[in-house]
Amino acid sequence: MTTVDGVSPPARLADPDEGISIEELGLAARNHALPLEALRYDVTPVGLHYLLIHYDIPDLDTGTHLLTVDGRVEHPLTLDLAALRARPRVTRRVTLECAGNGRALLTPRPISQPWLSGAVGTAEWTGTPLAPLLREAGLAPDAVDVVFTGADHGVERGVEQDYQRGLPVAEALREEVLLAYEMNGAPLLPQHGAPLRLVVPGWYGMAHVKWLTRITVLDREFDGYQNAVAYRLRSSADDPGVPVTRIEPRALVQPPGFPDFMSRTRVVRTGPCLVEGRAWSGHAPVTAVEVTTDGGVSWEAATLDPAGPEADGRWAWRRWRYEWPATPGRYVLGVRATDASGRTQPVEQPWNRGGFANNLVQRVEVVVTGSA
Secondary structure, three states: OEEOOOOOOOOOEOOOOOOOOHHHHHHHHHOOOOOHHHHHOOOOOHHHOOOOOOOOOOOOOOOOOEEEEEEOEOOOEEEEHHHHHOOOOEEEEEEEEOOOOOHHHOOOOEOOOOOOOOOEEEEEEEEEEHHHHHHHHOEOOOOOEEEEEEEEEEEEOOEEEEEEEEEEHHHHOOOOOEEEEEEOOEEOOHHHOOOOEEEOOOEOHHHOOOOEEEEEEEOOOOOOHHHHHHOEEOOOOOOOOEEOOEOOOEEEEEOOOEEOOOOOOEEEEOEEEEEEEEEEOOOOOEEEEEEEOEOOOOOEEOEEOOOOOHHHHOOOOEEEEEEEEEOOEEEEEEEEEEEOOOOEOOOOOOOOOOOOOOOOOOOEEEEEEOOO
């Protein structure tokens, strides 16, 4: 990595009355969220799945692309895509969520990609498990971290770099971690990491390195920018923080009724109203979902659909449903998930300087009317 002067200002927080900047708007135009009405799909159509691209989409040739495995291994490997496709093939349904989902709703607002609540999606990823490849390469006894390097290259906070993320060896050896070359039954699209990407079920999206070119095993903790600087939970600028890892429990409402164009306030007719959505967690299976229709004063249990088979259900979101007898008036709907580890969504914002792992309860404004 090299330092480039005068490129990016230090990370900062927005002033109390500061609006979204041109730079943030540019990021929002490049990267898109899931339209929340698309929560209706068990598997998110590729074009609706959330997208975050740190730098540029690399120009890679599928026919000549190579993956190198090196570092603290006994037998370094170099494989092309045909060799990877010849290995055992697995498909897993996995929910991905950006670590910064909800950042733009925080006060004060961390200045970065201004996500609201839709930086999420669920896809069926097809590829070959990573663990057998690492075992074939032969991990050295002193192996500590496994570093994944993507072909996307840029500058962040003055540091020129390839996008790189490290995982502890124990996480990299989980059987469900994939080297993926297909998404929803078709070859990866360029924006989703073609021709090869990492999929780490249960972890936030920053760990799912796209345009994968190299896997390097280290005898120490990886101290690259994306691990040591970018994705950390900090309370202040001088706080070293702790790393962002697994997805916190979250539930989202598939917006009922129809929207006002600008405010996105929902309009619902009087009478029985099915409120539904999805819930997920990277720590443990979701065990309960609760719904509020009065802004959090009271909560009622929703009905969770059964989880799918272990291969599909453990790492994918679950549908929940709640029958609401809607009467005329204005309401604030919300939903919160609890998982088997006891984690649940907070009603007070869990603030940190980067705006990461923010699973604050969603608020959906609804107007119920008896007339057209």
